[in-house]
Amino acid sequence: MAVQSEPPYLRIVAEIRRRITSGELAPGDRVPSTRGIVKEWGVALATATKALTTLRLEGFVETLPRVGTVVSDRAPAAPVKARTQPEHDLTRERIVRAAMDIADTEGLAALSMRGVAARLGVAAMSPYRHVGSKDDLVLLMADAAFGEARYPAVPPAGWRARLELGGRTLWSLFRKHPWLTQLAPLTRPLLLPQLMTHAEWALAALDGHGLDPVTMMDVHVLLYGYVQGLAVGLEQEAQAAATTGVSEDGWMEQQAAALNSLVASGRYPVFSRVTASLADGYELRFDELFEFGLGPLLDGFASVIEGGGPGPVAPARPVRR
Known part of the structure; x- marks a missing residue:
């Protein structure tokens, strides 16, 4: 009888978990994003999402809005069994919130229905019982996001x-x-x-x-x-x-030679004078x-x-x- 190979997402989980427990990745360090996992391991975006979700459920990583997935400062010394979400607990609201979390941390391009299912620990097709399509989901996300702020019943004067x-x-x-x-x-x-x-x-x-x-x-x-x-x-x-x-600061450092060349050309005197007056640069x-x-x-x-x-x-x- 042929031995069934380990699912790809578990191999990714094991490797990232090894990097964390060995100290290669310290608390607060960014772990590979979904796009990074896709590029490094050659897997589908949903597989990458499932791997990060498993690590998050195990307590090894946490997601920070607009930062990404980082090593948790409470990462366990050994893996714990991740709990899946019962199908009967799935609601449209939970699907929308999970999708917003993905978009907040990874960007809208990383969003997929399969990825949302993986994040919630349910079957890949389960979200479709509550939301018809990804386009419908994005509209629900937008409506929920714009509804997070409320205006006062009595408006300010003027x-x-x-x-x-x-x-x-x-x-x-x-x-x-x-x-x-x-x-x-x-x-x-x-x-x-x-x-x-x-x-x-x-x-x-x-x-x-x-x-x-x-x-x-x-x-x-x-x-x-x-x-x-x-x-x-x-x-x-x-x-x-x-x-x-590459971070914003890292990108600017890479452009230093090009910036110096433009300043030294003499073609942009005002720009050169203004930038030279910025003692600490412009942020x-x-x-x-x-x-x-x-x-x-x-x-x-x-x-x-x-x-x-x-x-x-x-x-x-x-x-x-």
Whole structure:
């Protein structure tokens, strides 16, 4: 009788477990991501997800949003038997939350229905009893993500304070779930109940100020686009780090020669002077950049909403018919 070979995911689990117990990987160190496992072992993405899930259930690793999977500081000295999730405990809510965890830590590209099943410890086809397809799952994830923040029943006084709160609320959600930026361009908005809550908040802040409907929509879209546009940078950096394994600082170090060449060329005098004046270099801090830009953006809106403010009043746009 032929001896059945060990499943590929168990071989991966055994090797990563060995690296942890031997001290090759210390607590807090990143373990190979799903993409890294796919590349190193030549397996499917679902197999990689199942391996990391097994290690997580055994207590060897933990997942940190936008960081990835790292060695747990409570990793056991020896493996413990992982417990699978009973099928009857599976719900749509648990599937959506597991999918969001994958997208938060590994990016939306790492998401698959089989991967979600592996993370939950259920059969590969079980999630389909609650969610029709991956596309349906992504929409449920987005609606759940946009619904994680609530606005006060009594809004702050004034349109500016209300828009400011709306912008900061959206930023906090995109900051937590940068994969939201991948779902839809401004020209094809997601028609989701929880996302409409944010639109309603912004439009209600503008209501009653004598603005025509097109201008109200323009202000709303500009605010949302500002938040989404900055959040794209967060997601792109996370994707680049996951794909290359090189951090932002590491990438900049690799570009030092190219940067020095551009500065030495003499073709960009202002750029050279500004960068030379940065004693500690320039670090792109997205949260600070968001705050820096939000004020001037609202100042620009004031010239339209209140009139007589800084800058020219935006010309009226023709209404499409």
